[in-house]
Amino acid sequence: MKSPVRVVVTGAAGQIGYQLLFRIAAGNMLGDDQPVILHLLEIPPAMQAVQGVVMELEDCAFPLLQGIVATDDANVAFKDADYALLVGAMPRGPGMERSDLLKKNAEIFSVQGKAINNHANKDIKVLVVGNPANTNALIAQQNAPNINPAQFTAMVRLDHNRAIAQMADKLSVGTHELSNMTIWGNHSSTQYPDISQLKVNGEVVKDIDHNWYENDFIPTVQQRGAAIIKARGASSAASAASAAIDHMKSWALGTPDKDWVSMAIPSDGSYGIEPGVIFGYPVTCANGQYRIVQDIPISDFSQQRIDATNQELREERAAVEHLFS
Numbered sequence: 001m002k003s004p005v006r007v008v009v010t011g012a013a014g015q016i017g018y019q020l021l022f023r024i025a026a027g028n029m030l031g032d033d034q035p036v037i038l039h040l041l042e043i044p045p046a047m048q049a050v051q052g053v054v055m056e057l058e059d060c061a062f063p064l065l066q067g068i069v070a071t072d073d074a075n076v077a078f079k080d081a082d083y084a085l086l087v088g089a090m091p092r093g094p095g096m097e098r099s100d101l102l103k104k105n106a107e108i109f110s111v112q113g114k115a116i117n118n119h120a121n122k123d124i125k126v127l128v129v130g131n132p133a134n135t136n137a138l139i140a141q142q143n144a145p146n147i148n149p150a151q152f153t154a155m156v157r158l159d160h161n162r163a164i165a166q167m168a169d170k171l172s173v174g175t176h177e178l179s180n181m182t183i184w185g186n187h188s189s190t191q192y193p194d195i196s197q198l199k200v201n202g203e204v205v206k207d208i209d210h211n212w213y214e215n216d217f218i219p220t221v222q223q224r225g226a227a228i229i230k231a232r233g234a235s236s237a238a239s240a241a242s243a244a245i246d247h248m249k250s251w252a253l254g255t256p257d258k259d260w261v262s263m264a265i266p267s268d269g270s271y272g273i274e275p276g277v278i279f280g281y282p283v284t285c286a287n288g289q290y291r292i293v294q295d296i297p298i299s300d301f302s303q304q305r306i307d308a309t310n311q312e313l314r315e316e317r318a319a320v321e322h323l324f325s
C-alpha cells in the first residue's frame with residue numbers, strides 16, 4: 001500500500017464539496033491504490049455542517065480514507081498538503097457574469113495562496129474551481145512565491161466535457177469515441193471551444209456545418225453554466241465536481257496516448273498568449289507534469305476567438321494586481 005497523501009478541499013460544506021469529497025475518498029481521483037487524508041476547510045458559520053459531512057464520510061467506511069482534518073484555519077488546512085482543490089467561494093446567481101465575482105472572491109485566494117506558500121508540500125498540485133477560476137488561480141499563485149508557479153491551475157475541464165457531450169450528441173457517437181477537443185482561454189463566456197482537431201475513433205472530424213458550429217455549438221458551451229443556473233436555481237455542482245476529479249486525475253495519473261485534455265495553466269507565451277495569465281490550453285500529462293500541445297494550426301476564425309479570451313484575462317489580471325504580494 002502507498003503512503004497516504006493529503007488532499008485539501010475548501011468550501012467543504014458547499015454543493016460541490018459535498019459531491020467531491022466522497023469521490024476522492026472512494027479513489028476516483030488518485031486511484032484505487034492511493035490512500036488519502038482529507039483536509040476540509042470552511043468558514044466558521046459552516047463548521048457545524050462540516051461536522052455532518054465528516055460523519056457521513058466516516059459512515060461510508062472507505063478503505064482508502066485514512067484520516068480527516070476539519071478546520072476553519074487555512075494554516076491548519078494546508079499543512080503538508082499534496083493536493084488542493086480550491087472550491088470555497090461565492091457562486092454567481094441568475095444574470096451575473098463570473099467576472100462579477102472577482103472582487104467578492106479575490107481576497108479568499110490571496111489568503112489561501114499565502115497559507116499554501118507557508119505550509120503546503122512544495123510539490124503541491126493546486127486546482128482552482130471557485131469563480132472566476134482562472135484569475136483566482138493567478139491570485140493564489142502570486143501570493144505563493146516559494147511554490148513553483150506551474151503548480152497553480154484552474155478548471156476548464158467542465159467546459160471540455162460539455163463540449164464533448166454536445167459533439168457526441170451531434171455526431172450520434174459515444175463520448176468515449178471522441179478525442180482531441182480543446183477549450184482555449186478563460187472559464188467564462190469568452191472561452192473558445194475548438195473542434196478543429198476533433199477526432200472520432202482516431203479519424204479527424206470533417207464536414208461539420210460551420211453555421212451550426214459558430215452559432216449553436218460555441219454559444220451553447222459558453223453559456224452552459226448560465227443555462228444550468230436558470231434551470232436549477234443553483235450553479236452546477238455534480239458535473240463541476242466530476243470535472244474537478246477528471247482534471248486532477250489526468251494531471252496526477254496521466255492522459256491517454258493520442259489524446260489530450262484542456263487545463264487552464266500559467267501561459268508560457270505559447271500560441272501568442274500573454275505570459276503568466278492562467279489560460280486554457282490543450283495539454284498532455286505524464287509523471288505528474290503537464291505539457292502544452294504545440295503546433296496546432298490556428299485559423300483566422302480561431303485566432304480571433306483566442307485573442308478575445310486572452311484580452312479578457314489580461315483585463316481581469318489588471319483588476320486584481322493590487323492583491324499580488
Ligand code: NAD
Binds near residue numbers: 091131235
Ligand atoms: P456553495 O455556495 O454551495 O459552496 C461554497 C462554500 O464555500 C460554502 O460552504 C462557503 O461557506 C464556503 N466558503 C466561502 N468562503 C470560504 C473560505 N474563505 N474558505 C473556505 N470555504 C469558504 O458554492 P458551490 O456551488 O459549491 O460553488 C463554489 C464555487 O465554484 C463558486 O465560485 C462557483 O461559481 C464555482 N464553480 C466553478 C466551476 C468551474 O467550472 N470552474 C463550476 C461550478 C462552480
Ligand code: LMR
Binds near residue numbers: 131158
Ligand atoms: C459553470 O460553468 O457551471 C460554473 O462556472 C458556474 C457558473 O457560474 O456558470
